[in-house]
Amino acid sequence: MRYEDPWYDALASGWGESDGTGVPAPVAPAAREGAAVRARDVYLEVQRSAAFQEVRSRYRRFVVPGVAVFLAWYVGYVITATTAPGFMARPVAGAVNVAMVAGLGQFLTTFLLTWAYSRHARLRRDRAALELRWDTQELTREVRGGEL
Structure with a gap:
């Protein structure tokens, strides 16, 4: 079972802490973002x-x-x-x-x-x-x- 929570991988302390390269770390991995966008589209379609x-x-x-x-x-x-x-x-x-x-x-x-x-x-x-x-x-x- 896959855990589909965009906040799951977010940093618990220090939101947007640097990942060592000087750029703030992403809140959620990009791989999960695609599935979330598609699921969101389903809900928007149903709402309309x-x-x-x-x-x-x-x-x-x-x-x-x-x-x-x-x-x-x-x-x-x-x-x-x-x-x-x-x-x-x-x-x-x-x-x-x-x-x-x-x-x-x-x-x-x-x-x-x-x-x-x-x-x-x-x-x-x-x-x-x-x-x-x-x-x-x-x-x-x-x-x-x-x-x-």
């Missing part, structure tokens, strides 16, 4: 692919509105609590007031958003992301010549 862009688009279409709504709900709660303490102190049932119900609502919406996110990921993104990961691993294995 339509399948990857679709996975990212599905992610953004869920996360951006979800974060916006949740942030508006949270900021609305904080602003209401600071600007309308009388409203927040209004009793709902016994010792429970509007602030307590809204605060518990914050926890509830956090759990709902987490559930919705995991469900969305499972149904809309996970299979495509796993296929992309598999394709990427296959392509990089080909670049490395079948090594594991």
Whole structure:
């Protein structure tokens, strides 16, 4: 098994120390550089692919509105609590007031958003992301010549 870490051969102390000829020593050997460039090209190719862009688009279409709504709900709660303490102190049932119900609502919406996110990921993104990961691993294995 070949160790493919560009930092593996780097000097632990004295970055760029001279190799005795007055020229700083290279950080990684040139033989490994070619394989790293090809592997990097594989990842760039996958990143530019339509399948990857679709996975990212599905992610953004869920996360951006979800974060916006949740942030508006949270900021609305904080602003209401600071600007309308009388409203927040209004009793709902016994010792429970509007602030307590809204605060518990914050926890509830956090759990709902987490559930919705995991469900969305499972149904809309996970299979495509796993296929992309598999394709990427296959392509990089080909670049490395079948090594594991």
